Amino acid sequence: MRSLRLLASALALLLSGLAQASVGHGTIAATAEDGPVTLYYPSADAEQAVRRxxxxxxxxxxxxxxxxNGRLVVISHGSGGAPWVLANLARSLVQAGFVVxxxxxxxxxxxxxxxxGPESWAQRPAEVSRAIDAVGRDARLAPLLQLDKxxxxxxxxxxxxxxxxxxxxxxxGGFKRHCEAHLEEDFQSCVGLITRLTGGWLDGLKEWAALAVIRLRFDDDTPRVHVDPRVAAVVAGVPFSADFxxxxxxxPPVPLGLVTAQQDRWLIPRFHGDxxxxxxxxxxxxxxxxxxxxxxxxxPPPPGLTGLVGDMLNDPPGFDRAATMPEVDRKITAFFAKHLLEDRAPRGQASPG
Known part of the structure; x- marks a missing residue:
């Protein structure tokens, strides 16, 4: 209990000190190996409207x-994603003192x-590790951070x-076996947004073609693993996970938080998050x-989505985004604060032994 009280006190002091901080925004340039890294961070300068x-x-x-607060959170975007569609979570994290x-x-x-798909999934964890390295080389942010957690x-x-x-x-190979067993039920997770099943006579041909491609490209059963000892807390939201x-x-060796969405039609929950x-x-x-x-x-959600991508990403009837998502962002932020800051105490107080 004492450690929880110290954590609450530390967070209160931190948040009061950041009350006037704005959300800074910058970019670490792309390299020959990696794309750019978008940054959000506490800043002393005034905010303005920026079009992205x-x-x-x-x-x-x-x-x-x-x-x-001296801590970094790295955000990995979804397939075909951009850094702007996770800006609200980034703001919540920055307001708690994190660099994103x-x-x-x-x-x-x-x-x-x-x-x-699997080709990207195999390289993404190493890209996260190199993004941590890149932040550690950033002349303005590196002196403000500890990258051990x-x-x-x-x-x-x-x-x-x-x-x-x-x-x-x-x-x-795990991806292949999932699609062989559940292609019709979890079609979009196996084929993405290329096409959909409509109940028509072409569905059989679509399923045959999809399996032929999947079996040709994804027959490797070698386990993919990536270890970065600096990663100390993880949150997975509506994850593709049927191949794990x-x-x-x-x-898990580190604290792992999960967010699931039961009306998810792209990654059917019973095969993935659940x-x-x-x-x-x-x-x-x-x-x-x-x-x-x-x-x-x-x-913020992408505006004006239509067709299959709109069916997969637009909010279903009955979902109150304004009442729901700010609280979800706060809970994700609190999870990272708990696990990345829990060994810290307010100035002048010792950490609990």
Whole structure:
């Protein structure tokens, strides 16, 4: 109890000190190996309206960083994702003192979608590790951070990244076996947004073609693992997880939080998030959203989506985004504060022994 009181006191002091801080926004440039890393961080400069794609963000572009809580959270975007659709969670984290880094995953982002699925999943955890390295080399932010305890958040394909960094083992062959067993029931998770089943006579041909491609490309059963000792807390939101060895997620070596959405039509929960919840004996279910769809965690949500992508990502009827998502962001932020700051005490007080 004493440690919890100290943590609450430390957070209260931290938040009071950051009350006037704005959300700074910057970028670490791409390299020959990696895409750019988008940054959100506590700043002393005033926010202004900044246009990014179809979104208008209130941030301080290239604002002067100020000291926050000294911790970094890396966010792994979903398939075809952009750093703007997770800006609300980034704001919540920054207001609690965190620096947030969002690497652009090669071949599976809003500019380049040539490597979705297992090919991207295999490279994403290392891209997160190199993003941590890149922040550690940043002249303005590195002096304000300790990188021995880093948080990782991921949504959808990014949730797959998060589970990998939490100690999960998976293989392309596991993806193949899932699709062989459940192609019709979990069609979009196996084929993405290329096509859909409509109940018509072409469905059989679509399923045959999908399995032929999957069997040709994903027959490797070699376990994929990635260990980064700096990662100390992980949250996976609506993750692709059917290809994981669930035994590897029964007792993760780091605290693992989960967010699920029961109306998810892209990654059917019983094959993905719900399986992790059932398998993991030490995980925290941060939020189980009974009326939310797959796109609930995209915040702000992409406007004007139509067709198949709209069906998969738009909010289903009955989901109250305004009443739900700010609280989910607060809970995710609190999870990282608990596990990344719990050994800290207010100035002048010793940490509990």
């Amino acid at each position: 794609g179809p979104f208008t963000l209130q941030v301080a572009p290239q604002g002067q960083p100020v000291r926050g 880094a969002m690497p652009e995953h090669r071949g599976d982002n809003y500019k380049d979608g040539n490597k979705p 880093v948080g990782v958040y991921g949504m959808s394909a990014g949730g797959h990244t998060a589970l990998s960094l939490a100690g999960g083992r998976w293989s392309p 060895d669930m035994a590897s997620l029964a007792a 399986q992790v919840v059932a398998a993991c004996k030490t995980c925290e279910l941060i939020a189980d959203l009974p009326t939310a769809g797959h796109g609930a965690l995209l915040s």
